[in-house]
């Protein structure tokens with residue numbers, strides 16, 4: 001089945017990805033396209049509707065981000081922020097630079113009855129712009145203003161062109177979803193054909209087409225992404241799939257056993273396990289640089305797949321759980337490299353296996369929905385994300401078996417206490433990291449000179465931004481006391497309060 005498509009043209013806005021997610025949440029498939037590639041994309045993919053995103057630049061500056069207005073054709077178009085200004089600027093309205101940046105919550109004034117913005121129950125909107133539209137192009141009606149913004153919304157219903165100066169995609173605009181919904185269903189008359197079941201049937205066809213009669217090696221970690229990939233492959237080409245679990249010694253306490261059990265008992269009995277503790281620890285010896293560690297770990301995985309097992313020699317493909325945000329990030333010209341996620345660009349150039357990424361169109365919450373639809377157990381589908389390089393990026397400095405033991409034990413206590421105290425709700429990830437400094441302490445009248453553990457728990461919607469979870473102080477004190485008393489080698493416990501940005505979720 002062919003999906004209908006809404007293309008979101010990215011003019012560099014900080015919320016563009018969120019627009020795509022909101023559209024998909026409403027059941028319509030959506031893709032994000034950088035403005036530089038928009039004309040070609042529209043010609044090729046013929047989207048059913050277009051949304052023009054916000055952006056940090058000004059339409060008035062030379063070489064401002066733009067697309068060919070003719071490429072929009074007669075499709076319904078919704079311009080948001082810079083997108084609204086772009087429409088005004090290119091269709092004959094007037095855009096002016098503003099003396100002051102309008103940023104934050106604003107109330108819309110009276111709204112034109114029957115207009116798109118009149119559907120909002122709440123007139124509160126989130127603004128974040130410098131330039132503003134002074135007058136709408138001919139054929140457009142101004143449908144809302146704010147005290148300082150003369151064109152907060154405009155529309156030309158005959159041509160199905162709509163624009164809002166505010167951001168309907170953010171939660172700070174409480175009725176923003178009503179606008180997106182009406183645009184998709186009342187104006188663009190879309191079907192809403194983006195469901196987990198449709199994704200599974202489309203992707204099954206896609207996998208069969210890509211793979212033909214070849215064999216696929218599916219690397220599993222027990223995490224939700226690789227488990228969903230394994231389930232999809234089992235659904236599409238079970239006889240051609242080998243699931244491989246590399247036990248590299250960098251997993252959480254008890255996790256290797258859990259993964260084995262889960263796969264063998266519940267859904268993929270032919271799991272191949274490669275024991276590789278010595279291999280990984282050997283290569284990581286003396287290595288302290290985070291990027292070097294990631295590179296080694298990524299590379300050693302491939303060594304396991306291509307060189308350690310003769311049974312895998314006739315496999316042509318390596319299936320990976322790369323998700324849409326990683327695809328967007330690696331395809332963007334502007335995003336700078338923060339970390340080499342080893343399932344994204346960190347594979348060695350000598351690798352023989354061809355990569356296949358059946359989840360490359362999905363956001364994390366969509367992966368979970370697909371997992372549920374495929375019948376994966378809740379403790380897999382709702383599992384916290386865990387980084388591919390495992391504890392390797394949670395142990396600062398050298399990774400040794402002894403330091404892995406310390407971090408595993410502290411991590412176990414932290415998460416056990418979270419469970420016992422019923423504090424799991426709202427946590428995206430929680431873990432312990434080990435720092436590579438030492439500090440002085442005192443225990444049983446003896447001086448200690450040992451390492452600190454950092455506890456980190458964050459709330460997040462998609463790992464792009466995150467903030468620290470607010471635990472009761474007594475809870476943190478209790479966990480700290482247990483760790484210092486029970487985990488040999490630790491004499492101090494810290495709680496990380498930093499948001500992402502400016503920090504990241506992992507410490508390395």
Ligand code: XMP
Pocket residue numbers: 294339340341342343385386387388389393429463500503504505506507508
């Ligand atoms: P950061 O630390 O960049 O993490 O805020 C964002 C999300 O990605 C996970 N993460 C990784 N996942 N390979 C992965 O598969 C990696 O190398 C990697 N590094 C970070 C992290 O746990 C968080 O969910």
